[in-house]
Amino acid sequence: MSELLPALGQVAVLVLLLALTVPLLGRHLARTYTSESHTRLERGAYRALRLDPDADQHWRTYALSVLGFSLVGLLVLYALGRLQHLLPLSLGFDGLPADGAWNTAVSFVTNTNWQWYSGEAALGHLVQMTGLTVQNFVSAAVGMAVAAAFARGLARTHGAGRVGNFWVDVVRGVLRVLLPIAVVGAVVLVLLGVVQNLAAPRLLETLSGGSQSLTGGPVASQEVIKQLGTNGGGFYNANSAHPFENPTPLTNILAIFLMLLVPFAMAWAFGHIVKDRRQGVAVLSVMAILLVVSVTLLTWAEMAGPGSAPALAGGALEGKETRFGTAGSALFGAATTGTSTGAVNSTHDSFTAPGGGVALFNMMLGEIAPGGVGSGLYGMLMLAVLTVFLSGLMVGRTPEYLGKKIGQREIVLVAAYVLATPVVLLTALAVAVTAPAGVAGLQESGPHGFSEALYAVTSASNNNGSAFGGLTSGTPFWNTLLGLCMLLGRFVPIIAVLALAGRFSSQRPLPPGPGTLSTHRPLFVVLLTGVALVVVGLTYVPVLTLGPIVESLS
Amino acid sequence: MNQTVEPPATARDAAPDDASPPTRTTGVLTAGQLAEALPGALRKLDPRALLATPVMLVVEVGAAATTVLTALDPSLMGWLVTVWLWLTVVFGTLAESVAEGRGKAQAASLRALQTETTARRVRGGNQARNAGSLGDLPTDEVPSTELRAGDVVVVVAGERIPGDGDVVEGVASVDESAVTGESAPVIRESGGDRSAVTGGTVVLSDRIVVRITSDPGQSFVDRMIALVEGSERQRTPNEIALNVLLSTLTIVFATVCASLWFVADFSGARQSVLVLTALLVCLIPTTIGALLSAIGIAGMDRLVRRNVLAMSGRAVEAAGDVDVLLLDKTGTITHGNRQASALLPLAGVPETDLAAAALLASLADETPEGRSIVTLVRREAAEAGRPAEVDGEAEAASGTLVEFSASTRMSGLDVGDRVIRKGAASAVAAWVSGTGAPTTSDATAELGAIVDRVSSSGGTPLVVAERIGDAPARVLGVVHLKDVVKDGMRERFAELRAMGIRTVMITGDNAVTARAIAAEAGVDDVLAEATPEDKLALIREEQAGGRMVAMCGDGTNDAPALAQADVGVAMNTGTTAAKEAGNMVDLDSDPTKLIDVVEIGKQLLITRGALTTFSVANDVAKYFAILPAMFVVAFPQLDVLNVMRLSSPESAILSAVVFNALVIVALIPLALRGVSYRPAAADALLRRNLLLYGVGGFIAPFVGIKLIDLVVSLLPGL
Structure with missing residues (x-):
């Protein structure tokens, strides 16, 4: 019982923090993505980039902008990685191999932040700061921009396929939202003990007489955006388990708060943008329900979980930091997989089998509880459209969401979205467990080894980036495969989302009435939750059976 | 729009009764049905x-x-x-x-209608557009399959009509039972809203000249069979x-x-x-x-x-989405045959003057309203012991009948220098003031009071006025027409409202009358004194607001609105133009069925x-x-x-399959x-x-x- 109270206490603190900040940030986000005025700084940026900030882009132009922007980011990151030994502040590290540079470039551009390397032993400060940290900001801003474009598409009445201006969305997302919160957050983190310097590694003599090289660096500044932008790429290999990144339970809670803040606030902003706040609350409720269920299950699994070792030890403490305990690790684990963060403060490989299953299932749902910054919202909205289509017919009208009809062309786009991730994930999984090079990377045999492979492709395809551990992923095979998963898992859905936004934008909305399915009532919230679990979840039941479920039952 | 054709009472009675759906065989699946369907099912196994x-x-x-x-x-x-x-x-x-x-089975009986018949085609009929007497031109005997749209044929009693068309000359009673299932013959006549005939139906009396409107294989019956x-x-x-x-x-x-x-x-x-x-x-x-x-x-x-034929499945689906139902008052919401119930003369006008004028103006009026005025006047005369014939009735036969039109909204009689008009209050008032009568007087005030009283009681005031020579016309009084709302309509509208469907009553009546009936029937909105243009405008307005509109109609002047509506149900008694414009045809010509259509559409989607x-x-x-x-x-x-x-594992897998x-x-x-x-x-x-x-x-x-x-x-x- 003594452990339960702190467990509930940290949840209570988190809920309180979110309840206070989400509506405020939500309103701010809505203004950010709908306001027509530019700040002086932004105007300067547009002039420098030779952009017309008042141009309203057709969804195709918008999508091409997303792809072009991401492609440039990818090339720059690739070059930085390959050439880092020629650049200053490299700390003496060599350039990355081709497959490694590809994997890292894709990983950070897609907001996945899967790390095949140890940050402190492979990357210098310049790459970390100008490459990774910059992508941590802009890849998050891209996700938010796509979600904002989708919300605007739904809100518009005569949009003619236009959904807004990508460049303005990215610039504002960074300047008005991410950067200010990151600055404040970084200062708070430094105050709470997170490292921030540009020092060279320090050699220390350990108690046992050996020597250890301790790398310092701009940790706090990367740490805050890592959580805030649901990126998850740690400065250190140990990620948020490292005492320089996440020194105390307080920074732990703050990290979790930062992960959840923007995704929930995007849902709130959605309500503002479509001018019906109840819609935002409904979407937010589904996210919250799924998160609460997964936190509960994961905490239960880790604190009282099955298995003889945890039972003897009074909890599954293997692979967890004692300063956070099982509850602090479980909460972090649920938040990091429910969002697309993928930061870890414990080894998910060492979670109990059902605990690992919950983390996997969170990602498999497409990270909608509450999901990545932006991607959580558009993922949930795509599911809402699907729900309306599947069950909305039962009210005796052809399906519509927020007054926009879902006809053949709309459903094709929803179908593309629904298809993309499972097909990428399951194909990659089949390849990974069949190819000798794939199997070679697995640490364990049997169901747990399978879980390692399953976790890796799930994390990559859903752009989560958390690692199960146990998998030796820094091989050309895994780097290439996971890079492809991340790339397809990010951009195919984004194109479908933007295309649908364009379709909705050109539709004249139908007025709601008592005959139309209301999408803000508890009934719809339950229905949407059910569709997420049944339609998306069921896809993965067979593979989950062979991994975590078999493990749990043994 | 008070000219709506009253469907034959028997046709309405023949319409399936809502209260007893189980009597129909819908949905009961018998072993026999399955066996019959099996060969077709096996043919459908073809991967293509x-x-x-x-x-x-x-x-x-x-x-x-x-x-x-x-x-x-x-x-x-x-x-x-x-x-x-x-x-x-x-x-x-x-x-x-x-x-x-x-x-x-239904298709088989329809196919029987398509047996080839011999048609008498008018030579050169397809060129003559408006020739006066097509029926007198020489004819050729040709097989009905050779008829093309535009050809003109002559059909006499006992013959089968060789193809779909419009009656261009004559009037005949036609047996349409093969198409509609309704055994009572219907009248088909040239001009007006009852001119359309269907190929395969039989002329029972008289002789008509028909202009064919469809090519072979595209007739109404062909489409019905396909459907x-x-x-x-x-x-x-x-x-x-x-x-x-x-x-x-x-x-x-x-x-x-x-x-x-x-x-x-x-x-x-x-x-x-x-x-x-x-x-x-x-x-x-x-x-x-x-x-x-x-x-x-x-x-x-x-x-x-x-007995509703949807010309496209799209329309059935649209029916489920309908937000606004436009319903003609007459025949849909009310029984339609409004009866004259009282004569209300203005002060200073003898009741006999009003009675005489109303009678004269109605003698040649074959609408139910017109006939009911004649009946009322004759009955009152009999009760008062006056002679049945009124002054001027003998000359009336030589007078010119002015027919009701949707734009003037008046009808009447011109005989000698006497001009009698009856019609909607606003229309008659406009006509009276147009002849130089003062627009404000005790008489107009009194008329307004009577009209309002009649209207607010749910009745229809029919104002009667006359003009002799060049003197200004004067209003004689008001005939109180009573309109009876059908049983159960209120409940149905409440149901529709619960479904989120708004009902708009369309009527040619004045606003006050319309509102009184609307209140009695429980509809949501009213379009009073409606012309076909108003109707079309209303549909466009609703659609501009993103709403889906359903309506029914029969006349040629309904055709634009029928075409504009998302669901347009044309009455089978209506004109070809209306039937072409709508996306559904109701063989029973029952406007109430629009509600059923919406429910069937919803049921399909559900x-x-x-x-x-x-x-x-x-x-x-x-x-x-x-x-x-x-x-x-x-x-x-x-x-x-x-x-x-x-x-066992095997049993589990097999059981699931x-x-x-x-x-x-x-x-x-x-x-x-x-x-x-x-x-x-x-x-x-x-x-x-x-x-x-x-x-x-x-x-x-x-x-x-x-x-x-x-x-x-x-x-x-x-």
Whole structure:
């Protein structure tokens, strides 16, 4: 019982923090993505980039902008990685191999932040700061921009396929939202003990007489955006388990708060943008329900979980930091997989089998509880459209969401979205467990080894980036495969989302009435939750059976 | 619009009674029906025919694969699964075949109408557009199949009308029972709104000249046959969209099963193609996939059974989406035959003057209102002991009848220098003041009071005025016409309102009258003193607001509005123009049926949604049956997930496959009949159907698979 109270206490603190900040940030986000005025700084940026900030882009132009922007980011990151030994502040590290540079470039551009390397032993400060940290900001801003474009598409009445201006969305997302919160957050983190310097590694003599090289660096500044932008790429290999990144339970809670803040606030902003706040609350409720269920299950699994070792030890403490305990690790684990963060403060490989299953299932749902910054919202909205289509017919009208009809062309786009991730994930999984090079990377045999492979492709395809551990992923095979998963898992859905936004934008909305399915009532919230679990979840039941479920039952 | 043609009373009586749907055979599936449909079902197994339903095509490919594999490596389990996979496909095609079969009998009787007849074609009739007497031109005898649109034919009593057309000369009674099922003959005459005739119907009396309006193979009867047989069925937009989604789910589950082949291999639990195929067929949405087209055909069929022909499936779907119903007051909301109930003369006008003028203006007026005025005046005269004939009645025959028109909204009689008009208050007042009468006087004030009193009591004031010579016209008084609202309309409108549908009453009456009747009937809105242009404008306005509009009409002047409306139901008694403009035709010419049409549209969509939800919810239980069975040998601990305690892995897989097939057959009646439907608000409907088909679809397979397993486990050697 003594452990339960702190467990509930940290949840209570988190809920309180979110309840206070989400509506405020939500309103701010809505203004950010709908306001027509530019700040002086932004105007300067547009002039420098030779952009017309008042141009309203057709969804195709918008999508091409997303792809072009991401492609440039990818090339720059690739070059930085390959050439880092020629650049200053490299700390003496060599350039990355081709497959490694590809994997890292894709990983950070897609907001996945899967790390095949140890940050402190492979990357210098310049790459970390100008490459990774910059992508941590802009890849998050891209996700938010796509979600904002989708919300605007739904809100518009005569949009003619236009959904807004990508460049303005990215610039504002960074300047008005991410950067200010990151600055404040970084200062708070430094105050709470997170490292921030540009020092060279320090050699220390350990108690046992050996020597250890301790790398310092701009940790706090990367740490805050890592959580805030649901990126998850740690400065250190140990990620948020490292005492320089996440020194105390307080920074732990703050990290979790930062992960959840923007995704929930995007849902709130959605309500503002479509001018019906109840819609935002409904979407937010589904996210919250799924998160609460997964936190509960994961905490239960880790604190009282099955298995003889945890039972003897009074909890599954293997692979967890004692300063956070099982509850602090479980909460972090649920938040990091429910969002697309993928930061870890414990080894998910060492979670109990059902605990690992919950983390996997969170990602498999497409990270909608509450999901990545932006991607959580558009993922949930795509599911809402699907729900309306599947069950909305039962009210005796052809399906519509927020007054926009879902006809053949709309459903094709929803179908593309629904298809993309499972097909990428399951194909990659089949390849990974069949190819000798794939199997070679697995640490364990049997169901747990399978879980390692399953976790890796799930994390990559859903752009989560958390690692199960146990998998030796820094091989050309895994780097290439996971890079492809991340790339397809990010951009195919984004194109479908933007295309649908364009379709909705050109539709004249139908007025709601008592005959139309209301999408803000508890009934719809339950229905949407059910569709997420049944339609998306069921896809993965067979593979989950062979991994975590078999493990749990043994 | 008070000229709406009153449908023959018998036709209305013949319309199916809402209160007794069970008397119709809809939805009852007999063994005989199944047997009859079987050959058609087997023909539909052709993979090319199944392309339209990708879900079933995948099942067929799976069945073919297991057939080959089992033939190479025979086992009882293999053959059983193979047989049931084939049965799954057959049950799917059977559903469609049964649905189509129900229209076959009707089509056969319609085909009888198409027997070739000899037509007497007027020579040069297709050039003569407005020639006065086409009927007197020489004719050629030609087979009816040679007639083209534009040809003119002469038809006399006892002959079959050789093709669809409009009567251009003459008047005749026509037996249309073969098309409408209504035995009482109907009058067809040139001009006006009753000029359309249907090929195959029989002229009973007189002689008419008909201009043919359709080419061979495109006649009304041809279209009816195609519709009831379902052969020309085009899939509706929502059906296509649903098919896209079902195909998507199929691809997802195909990927799941294909990847499972490799994954299971890695996990040391190698699976056979047979088992993976069984899993695939159980997971893909076969239930809705198999029944989707049957639901669509049955929806059209339900309309046909109500004697409504939808010219496109799109219209049936649109009917479910309707937000606004435009209903003509007369014949729809009220009985339509308004009766004159009192004569209300102005002060200073003797009642006999008003009676005489009203009578004279109505003598040649064949509308029910006109006849009722004559009846009233004669009865009052008889009661007062006055002679039945009024002054001037003898000369009236030589007078000129001024017919009612929708734009003047007056009718009357010009005889000598006497001009009598009766009509809507505002129209008559405008006419009177137009002749130089003062616009404000005691008389106008008094008239206003009478008109308001009549109107607010729900009646229709018919103002009578006369003008002698060049003197200003003067108003004599008001005839109080009573309009009786049909029983049960109030309740129906309340239901519609609960469904979110707004009803707008269209009437030529003045605003006050219209509002009184609207209040009595319980409609939401009124378009009073409506001209056809107003009607069209109203439809456009509603559509501009994003609403879907349904209306019915019969006249040529309704055609633009019928074409503009999302759902336009033309009355069969109406003109060809109206029938061409609408997307549905009501053979009973019953305007009330618009409400039924909307309900059938909603029921169609609900049935589709309910079975989709059911189909998807089924998957949970199937996983619980099949997954433990697949892997329990490699991982004995998975036996815990065998919550149904199925007897053996083989039995579990087979039971799931059998359930999956049988559930299709079990749901055929539901697909054909449509789910039971009560008008209600969207949220109430969703809650009810979700509970029934969502939660039901979740639970049913647990029970069903367990029961089948009890039987299957008795099979020796499995």
